[in-house]
Amino acid sequence: MAKQRFVSGLAAGLVGMALVAAPLQAAETIKVGTFLAVTGPASFLGDPELKTLQMYVDEINAEGGLMGRQIELVHYDSGANPKKAVDFVKRLIQRDKVDVIVGGSASGETMAVTPQVEKAGIPFISLAGSIKIVQPVKKWVFKTPHTDRMAAAKIYEDMNKRGIKKVALISGSGGFDKSGRAQSLDLAPEYGITIVADETYGSKDTDMTAQLTKIRATDAEAILNFGFGTGPAIVTKNIRQLGITVPVYQSHGVASKKYIELAGDAANGVRLPASALLVADKLPDSDPQKAVLMVYKTKYEAKHGSVSTFGGHAYDGLFIALEAIVRAGSTDKAKVRAEIEKTRGFIGTGGVFNMSAEDHLGLDLGAFKMLEIKNGDWTLVN
Amino acid sequence: MKRLHGFFAFVALVAMLPVLFPDNYFVTVVGVTIGFNIVLAVALNLFIGYAGQISLGHAAFFGMGAYASAILTTRYGWSPWLAMGVGLLAVYIIATLISRPILKLKGHYLAMATLGFGIIVNIIMVQTVDWTGGPDGMSGIPGLEIFGWAVDSDLRWYGVIAVVMLLTVLVSLNIIDSRAGRALRAVHGSEIAAQTMGVDTVRTKSQVFVFSACLASLVGSLFAHQQNFVSPVSFDFFVSIEIVTMVVLGGMASTFGAVFGAIVLTLLPQVLVVFDDYEILILGAILVSIMIFLPQGLFVGMTQGGANLLRRLRNRETPARAGADG
Numbered sequence: 001m002a003k004q005r006f007v008s009g010l011a012a013g014l015v016g017m018a019l020v021a022a023p024l025q026a027a028e029t030i031k032v033g034t035f036l037a038v039t040g041p042a043s044f045l046g047d048p049e050l051k052t053l054q055m056y057v058d059e060i061n062a063e064g065g066l067m068g069r070q071i072e073l074v075h076y077d078s079g080a081n082p083k084k085a086v087d088f089v090k091r092l093i094q095r096d097k098v099d100v101i102v103g104g105s106a107s108g109e110t111m112a113v114t115p116q117v118e119k120a121g122i123p124f125i126s127l128a129g130s131i132k133i134v135q136p137v138k139k140w141v142f143k144t145p146h147t148d149r150m151a152a153a154k155i156y157e158d159m160n161k162r163g164i165k166k167v168a169l170i171s172g173s174g175g176f177d178k179s180g181r182a183q184s185l186d187l188a189p190e191y192g193i194t195i196v197a198d199e200t201y202g203s204k205d206t207d208m209t210a211q212l213t214k215i216r217a218t219d220a221e222a223i224l225n226f227g228f229g230t231g232p233a234i235v236t237k238n239i240r241q242l243g244i245t246v247p248v249y250q251s252h253g254v255a256s257k258k259y260i261e262l263a264g265d266a267a268n269g270v271r272l273p274a275s276a277l278l279v280a281d282k283l284p285d286s287d288p289q290k291a292v293l294m295v296y297k298t299k300y301e302a303k304h305g306s307v308s309t310f311g312g313h314a315y316d317g318l319f320i321a322l323e324a325i326v327r328a329g330s331t332d333k334a335k336v337r338a339e340i341e342k343t344r345g346f347i348g349t350g351g352v353f354n355m356s357a358e359d360h361l362g363l364d365l366g367a368f369k370m371l372e373i374k375n376g377d378w379t380l381v382n
Numbered sequence: 383m384k385r386l387h388g389f390f391a392f393v394a395l396v397a398m399l400p401v402l403f404p405d406n407y408f409v410t411v412v413g414v415t416i417g418f419n420i421v422l423a424v425a426l427n428l429f430i431g432y433a434g435q436i437s438l439g440h441a442a443f444f445g446m447g448a449y450a451s452a453i454l455t456t457r458y459g460w461s462p463w464l465a466m467g468v469g470l471l472a473v474y475i476i477a478t479l480i481s482r483p484i485l486k487l488k489g490h491y492l493a494m495a496t497l498g499f500g501i502i503v504n505i506i507m508v509q510t511v512d513w514t515g516g517p518d519g520m521s522g523i524p525g526l527e528i529f530g531w532a533v534d535s536d537l538r539w540y541g542v543i544a545v546v547m548l549l550t551v552l553v554s555l556n557i558i559d560s561r562a563g564r565a566l567r568a569v570h571g572s573e574i575a576a577q578t579m580g581v582d583t584v585r586t587k588s589q590v591f592v593f594s595a596c597l598a599s600l601v602g603s604l605f606a607h608q609q610n611f612v613s614p615v616s617f618d619f620f621v622s623i624e625i626v627t628m629v630v631l632g633g634m635a636s637t638f639g640a641v642f643g644a645i646v647l648t649l650l651p652q653v654l655v656v657f658d659d660y661e662i663l664i665l666g667a668i669l670v671s672i673m674i675f676l677p678q679g680l681f682v683g684m685t686q687g688g689a690n691l692l693r694r695l696r697n698r699e700t701p702a703r704a705g706a707d708g
Contacts, residue, residue: 082519082613087412111613112519115521115610173509175517178517179518
């Protein structure tokens with residue numbers, strides 16, 4: 001008995017040593033790290049993102065994992081606080097030793113962790129909007145959501161088609177609003193558009209008629225509102241209350257059903273650029289994205305209720321990372337990074353991604369659809 | 383030297399941790415954050431705990447130091463040390479200017495005034511996009527170099543912050559036992575009594591306010607270089623409240639109370655993340671129970687409790703009295 005126990009003990013010890021000695025053994029999990037703003041002011045971003053990541057990691061694991069290895073999702077709630085995000089990213093890198101990071105709901109926290117990610121040399125796919133994240137290009141940092149600059153460009157493109165030359169700009173005081181405003185001002189001359197008014201409001205304001213009365217006094221042919229949260233809904237309502245009839249444009253920041261609910265009838269006729277996810281069922285069958293979008297939408301809605309474009313960014317980030325790991329055939333960080341950069345023709349919820357050494361986003365303007373709200377629902381503008 | 387025994391024990395602990403655990407996340411990463419918070423809490427404790435005043439806007443000074451360093455080094459290419467000095471000078475001037483009118487207020491009014499100041503400074507950080515980068519913050523802040531020695535790893539930062547933190551604690555301990563410290567405590571006890579004893583109460587309060595603000599500015603500059611990034615969220619109203627909470631939680635009018643409060647309040651959320659969704663619930667429950675069972679604060683309550691227990695064991699004949707006067 002004693003001898004047998006000794007032998008089995010020895011065997012167990014050897015197996016244990018083998019596991020320690022060969023860290024890249026097939027049985028080891030692939031560790032995907034993430035930090036998201038699940039609580040706090042940006043929770044409407046982090047919540048669907050985390051649900052999406054968890055849903056797909058569970059699904060892949062149930063089907064036997066990736067390359068025979070299970071995926072482990074390590075998550076920390078940053079509350080959109082850059083300081084917390086930095087500590088958690090260090091924790092992911094040093095303590096949890098993750099292979100790749102997919103996360104960062106807000107632009108601020110993404111920018112805050114960038115120096116750490118670059119120093120540690122770990123592939124990082126951000127889920128935040130600002131163009132500053134990938135411009136100038138940082139070696140290890142990628143992102144999946146469209147930029148605010150693309151939104152402004154898409155809106156101006158549509159204005160050009162409609163012959164609108166003079167635009168009144170109104171924006172909030174949040175990070176998204178401010179960045180969007182700057183890009184809109186910067187891009188306007190390229191599209192031959194003059195900004196005739198540039199009004200701002202506080203993120204908690206409940207009435208914007210003062211700013212809009214000023215806009216009414218100008219010769220603006222359209223109003224462009226960059227913002228998210230309740231602000232844009234109030235602006236939309238106030239515009240109609242003041243009897244202003246010029247076309248109204250919103251940004252992709254309002255691309256959720258909540259906006260239509262809040263703004264009510266006033267939202268009808270409003271145009272905005274958004275990812276095709278919102279109109280997945282209205283896309284023609286020939287659209288390459290349709291299949292991917294419908295699968296994601298059905299799966300997500302079966303489990304968590306109404307789909308949002310933000311969760312879609314997490315889907316794109318996760319699968320770009322996982323496909324890169326499969327192509328690299330390992331979780332070697334340098335190889336995975338190189339493969340992420342080589343992502344071509346990846347059909348995601350945000351569009352078709354074609355990354356390169358100069359472009360760590362890989363989406364073009366075609367990834368945005370121009371939508372118009374009609375009868376309380378999204379419709380495609382052709 | 384006996385009064386500094388506690389300090390030397392603390393120095394030994396701070397010095398030993400990185401030797402024992404050189405690659406431990408909780409030492410080198412959380413430890414640095416704890417160091418920042420200890421300086422802020424100890425500095426604020428001088429003003430809140432000893433002088434008996436209140437400031438709900440201290441994060442503003444922390445932020446001013448950080449932004450001074452961030453703006454001067456990235457936009458104008460200044461040396462970090464020069465930027466830190468200029469930031470310190472600016473905070474000294476601003477704190478001195480506002481201290482006179484603001485410190486005429488007492489109680490709730492002082493709380494409101496400092497709160498307002500903190501919020502105004504934060505709004506400026508958010509709105510002046512061309513200078514501060516607005517809500518998205520500023521990146522690309524260079525690291526620190528001390529006579530050619532680059533502070534470029536977590537362990538090195540631990541060393542730098544540890545030295546700054548220990549110096550702050552030492553200065554705080556010394557101030558308390560000096561004439562200025564006794565004047566502070568006199569102001570806390572009764573301003574009128576202090577005045578009749580010849581203490582210039584307005585000047586005393588103003589001095590400690592400015593000193594505490596300058597320390598916050600200094601650590602703010604270090605914070606900017608350590609993070610290589612600053613954004614207004616790191617210096618908003620909630621940060622001010624967090625520093626006050628550290629002081630109150632550890633125990634007012636005790637330097638090591640502030641140290642202890644900063645350690646507990648920084649470490650707990652990091653340890654509790656394993657509870658996922660219940661993290662905030664458990665953190666809240668712990669804080670509430672500390673305040674219910676140890677209203678004098680964690681450190682003060684525990685040391686007093688320990689002393690009382692010892693006394694009770696020594697003279698068993700009067701256990702009830704010994705327990706009651708703690």
